[in-house]
Amino acid sequence: MDRVTFEQWMKLLAGETYGWMLEMFILVLGVLVAAKLASKLIDKLEAKATNSANVWDDTLLEAARRPVVWLIWIVGLNFAAIIASEQLDSGWTPLLGHINKIAVVALFAMFLVNFINLAEENLIKPEPGQPPRDPMTVKAVAKLLRASVLVTAVLIAMQLFGFSISGLLAFGGVGGLAIGFAAQDLLSNFFGGLMIYLDRPFKVGDWVRSPDQEIEGTVEDIGWRLTRIRTFDKRPLYVPNSIFASISLENPSRMTNRRIRETIGIRYDDVAQLPAILADVEAMLRGHEAIDTNQTLMVNFNEFGASSLDFFIYTFTKTTVWTEFHKIKQDVLLKIADIIAGHGAEIAFPTRTLHMAPGSTS
16 A cells, blocks of 8 residues: 555645645644643743752753744744745745744854853852852953854855855955954954953952043943943043053052051150150051051151151051041041150141340340
8 A cells, every 4th residue: 555645645634725725724733732832841841940059951941942932933834834835836935945044043043142141140140159250251251252143143144045155254354454444443442342351450340540541430331442430520431442551550449458658746845755656656556456467567757847756657457448448547547646645745736936046135
C-alpha cells in the first residue's frame, strides 16, 4: 500500500479545493497550542529556578521567554502564509522564506540583548551577600556587547537578503577613513570616554577637580561624548571626554584621610610655657579618637613671629567626609585653646609695643 502524505490526507479529508485551507487551520491551531505550552513550560522552569541560589538561571529564562514564544508564532504563521502563497501562486514564497530566517536572527539578537540587560542589573545590584561590581565598568561592557550584537544581527540579515558583506566591509573601511577625518572631535571624545571606562580615574558620584581647568564638582553621568559634572553651586558642567586626556585631574573622593594643618601663636611673655603646651597638644592629638595616629603627626615650634611665638600642628583625621572633618577640626582647635589657657598662657594677636626713651616728652 502506498504511503499517504499529510498533504494528500488533507486533500482526501477536505477535498482538492479546500485541503490547503484545512492544512493552514491545523497549522495555526498547532502554533497556538505550542506557544501556550512553551509559556507554561517556562513558567514551571522559572518557579524551580526561583528556589535556587543561582540568579543566572532566572536571568536566562526571563531573557528567553518573549523570543521563544514570538519565534513559535512568527515562524508558524509564516509557514501558513507560505502554504497560501503556493496555492494562490502569488510569487511571495521566496520572500516569506527569507522572513523566517530574518525572524530567527532578530529574535536570537533580542534574546542576547535581554540577557545582557538583565546581567547588567544583576552585576550592579547583586543578591545580598554578593559583592557588587563597578557600575561604570559593567555599563561600558554592556554597551559594547549590545552594540556588537545589533551590528552582527544586521550584517547577517543583509547577507540573507543577498547583500555582499565583504563589499560592505571594504566600503566601510574606506568610508571610515573619510568619516574619521570629518569627525575627529566626535571620535576623540568617543575614545576619551572609552579610556575613562577602562582606566577609571573617576566614577559617577566622585568629587573631581582639575588644577589646569576650572573644573570641580560631582560626576553625575559619563557618556560616550560628554561627562556631566554638577558644580558645588549646583550648575551642570558638560565636559568633552577628550579634555580628560590632556589635563591633570584630582579625585578627592579617593583620599584616605583629611589633613589638619594649622599655625597657632602664643605671646612672647609665655615662652616659658611653650614646651609644656607643645607636649600637651601632641598628647591630646595622639589620644583623640578621630585622629589617625598611623599617619604623620607633628607639633613643633616653628617661628618667632612679629608678635607671637608660632607653633604648628600637622595631622590627619580618620574620616574623609567633609562635614565630619570640620567638626573634628573644630574640636581639636578648641582643645588646643583650652590647653593654652590651662598653662596660664594666651593666644597672641597682632600687637605693637612702643618704647619711650628716658627724658622724652609726649
